[in-house]
Amino acid sequence: MSRETTGADAARLRVPEGLEVIRKWPGMFVGSTGERGPRQMVFDVVERAVNEALGGQGGRIDVTLTADGGVRVTDDGPGIPVEAAGHIGGPGLEGLLTRLQTGSRGPRGRHTVSLSALGTEPAVANALSSRLTVEVRREAGHWVQEYVRGIAVTPPTAVGTTTGSGTTITFWPDAEIFETTHPSFADLENRFREVAALNRGLSLSLTDERSRGEAQSVQFRFPDQPRDLIACFDMGTGARVHPDVIAFEEEDSRMAGTVEVSLRWYDSHEETIRGFANSLHTYEGGTHETGLRDGVTAAVNEYARKHLLLTATDSRLSFDLIGEGLTAVVSVKLDNPAFFGATRTRLGGDGDAVHPDVKDTGAVHTCVRDVVRAHLGTWLEQHPEQAAAVIGRIVERTRQG
Template sequence: MSGDANGYDVTHITVLQGREAIRKRPGMYVGSTREPGLHQAVFEVVGRAVNEVLASRAGSVDVTLTPGCVSVADDGPGVPVEAAGDEDGPGLEALLTHMHPRARPGRRTTKALSLPGIGPCVTNALSSRLTAEVRRDGTRWVQEYTRGLAVAPPTAEGPASGSGTTITFRPDPGIFHTVECSFAVLAGRFRELAFLNPDLDISLTEARSPDAPRSVRFRFPGGVRDFVAFLDAPTGTPVHPDVIAVAWEDPRMAGRAELALRWSTSREERIRSFANSRPTPVGGTHAAGFRDGLVAAVNAYACEHRLLTASDPGLGADRIGEGLTAVVSVKLDHPEFEGATHGALGNPAVRPCVEETVREHLGRWLEEHLEQAAAVTDRIIGGPQQQPSGNRPSR
């Protein structure tokens, strides 16, 4: 049917951009207007501060929850302020009103708290009020926003003590079903980030009720090794005391990988995978490479020590994974995710790189730790009573 016939033409099309588009369709930018979307609005602001720490421009991030309000502070150099004549790239107002004003080549050091193409401007647009404070070059600058619109230009409010940026915002109750964040949800994600990035120091403070204040700080120098120990703690007795861990740089995948694993008496398999600190619940090439290497290493060891029989010629991934806790993390210059939700990593080069290192490192660990290796293979194959004693490695 033609436009003339039904009276519909280009004059009926409304193009929404920027703040107006975000407020009209908030779910497109933070996922929903319920609690998960509220938390994503927090992550958009926290992500910028986390990247300052991981780029060695700041030392810590502090997040504080007050009634209906969230404050995110870092001790970096402070966002450039246009009103001060800063020329160090786009500044405060661009950060809070435009998507990705400070894009940088390569994404290995960009930690995925934010959704792709978003940033603090989305949080600003979805807040009834936002205050930005910048401490930079000895001056304290303040700028206020209402529903994404600047009330006035940044104003110099006197001398600054130290440097950094603090963004305090009130999620708009006219948009979100709730404006009170879950302390547990935020703490869980911040803890996860600290495990994956040993240089990160991040705190979360609950100040919404004077009767129940609490604060937690997350920093884990042991990285993914500490992560596995944490995940293992409530599940069962470890089969072997060592957490097996390895980290390496590989130019073939233009990135770095870290992994840690340990078997326990639990029957559950817990393999957590991440790409650039973003959870990949569907897995992807890094998780597939880990499984490939795991199966190859365990089967090679079992064959070498004659632990397999004609009726049990090989061990599959499901059998080897029973009771296994593992964390697989890759940080790539150019990650390629599958699907709109980025639930799986797609970089083809990652799979053989991870497989090769897991096979070699785990195989070497098994040969160098025979007593622990025997405990692992007993756990997988079914116990020493099923194996002729002469076929087991010496202890």
């Protein structure tokens, strides 16, 4: 620092609290110093914009992997409040980019999305970047600020006026920390597709300018109507046992949330179920997936008994048989999602020590089971030919031993 540096400048260049910890142990915050780390940084920045959009403030997020190794995230939200401009609403720009927000990790209500199980925040991405530039368009003003390795090197500076609103954050993962600073286009593409498919009306685009020639670009936006999540996620292998996708959505006050299901049987022996809680992929399953299985089992057995597809001497069909060839997506959005353990990859169940505010973690299982049982049962009654194809195949395999 030069002798001419003012006291205000010295205060600005002081290392923010927590910054040294983030840079010293990056794996604690982004999971790895390999490719996973820069990918998590993208999620940290995009997640803020997605949750603004889902809160009714904007609806479009554009992510660009730039030719010089940076990542640019632009949204059309209201713009992050700038303390220096006297903007109301928080957290403010510098606070958001330099301080970890207390209690910010994890899904915080059914309209809040986590893009990853780590659930970190923009301050972490800033701390682990060699450089970061932020532009804010808010209340007709256009503001710019620059950071180097998490430290603000300029104050928020007014650079003109604007008629639009939104925030653009461009950052360069620090090569001194990461083995690679290039997140995988395919990994980001897959996760953005999931988030857009699970949240109606959200627009997410991803552009890769890093390779020579024409830039690679994808955009995801799914219409405001019942969706085929199986097709969105490119699931399902083999011939279809029935032509229709069985899809439904319902809110249930007992679990303080909503459940959405999309399912179809294929001519396969494999069971493929993908579960989400507040748009977070629950790799290890949980009560929503158990509820799905129990609801499917109940609906199929009730229909088979009622329509004499099972005789009085036939045993009850087990899910092991019913689930052969079943491909399904079950997504729950909860006011108070309760996860088992710190990884947040399994939705809480009976007896799990998960969340002090959730009194009955079994409610998710019960509600999903009941919703699936009712809607699938109705679909079977309304589509007898398709029902016969589904259940006839299961019964035949049962009798074949």
